[in-house]
Amino acid sequence: KQEVTQIPAALSVPEGENLVLNCSFTDSAIYNLQWFRQDPGKGLTSLLLIQSSQREQTSGRLNASLDKSSGRSTLYIAASQPGDSATYLCVNFFTTDKIIFGKGTRLHILP
Amino acid sequence: NAGVTQTPKFQVLKTGQSMTLQCAQDMNHEYMSWYRQDPGMGLRLIHYSVGAGITDQGEVPNGYNVSRSTTEDFPLRLLSAAPSQTSVYFCASSNRQGSGELFFGEGSRLTVL
Numbered sequence: 001k002q003e004v005t006q007i008p009a010a011l012s013v014p015e016g017e018n019l020v021l022n023c024s025f026t027d028s029a030i031y032n033l034q035w036f037r038q039d040p041g042k043g044l045t046s047l048l049l050i051q052s053s054q055r056e057q058t059s060g061r062l063n064a065s066l067d068k069s070s071g072r073s074t075l076y077i078a079a080s081q082p083g084d085s086a087t088y089l090c091v092n093f094f095t096t097d098k099i100i101f102g103k104g105t106r107l108h109i110l111p
Numbered sequence: 112n113a114g115v116t117q118t119p120k121f122q123v124l125k126t127g128q129s130m131t132l133q134c135a136q137d138m139n140h141e142y143m144s145w146y147r148q149d150p151g152m153g154l155r156l157i158h159y160s161v162g163a164g165i166t167d168q169g170e171v172p173n174g175y176n177v178s179r180s181t182t183e184d185f186p187l188r189l190l191s192a193a194p195s196q197t198s199v200y201f202c203a204s205s206n207r208q209g210s211g212e213l214f215f216g217e218g219s220r221l222t223v224l
Binding site (some may be wrong): 009031034042043044046049051075076078091093097098099100101103104 | 115120142144145146151152153154155156159160169201202211212213214215216217218
């Protein structure tokens, strides 16, 4: 069974620190991998999309990497800010039809 | 730039009532899907469609029906609502032949009493 795991489930760090969120998956035959953020009671905002032929993508203070051989993706957030507090979701497109979500990491940046 | 539009945003139903959650996208995406999100359970796939006239079941399809008569629309029907269907529902679409990036609607919060 294809699974996506996000560890840790929750994380609190002081403002200004760099941090890494992890996403692991059981099947290396992925199509794309996408990171989202979700604020409480809100919808999903796309952060970064990594296509299977790529190894990383960057947007501002965010950098996402993809290592298919180890079945892992990481989301790196530099110089964290209180506004980064949200739940971060990893979604893995094992095929273009069956799109599986991780349960997310709840991030709290302490002012 | 409408993207993916869901209606209604909020709905309260009584057990046994029926309703339809509407989802429309204006990006000519072949792929559309419905998810439900519950505390501690993450996003779970209900049904998906890879094109007009084609639908398939996801992880939690029981109690829900879908149809895809046009590329733009993918309604989700609850024929006889149950309290277990209280949830937040998200519709998403993707261009399978392009980048594959997934786009989401803003969600529909459903309460079944």
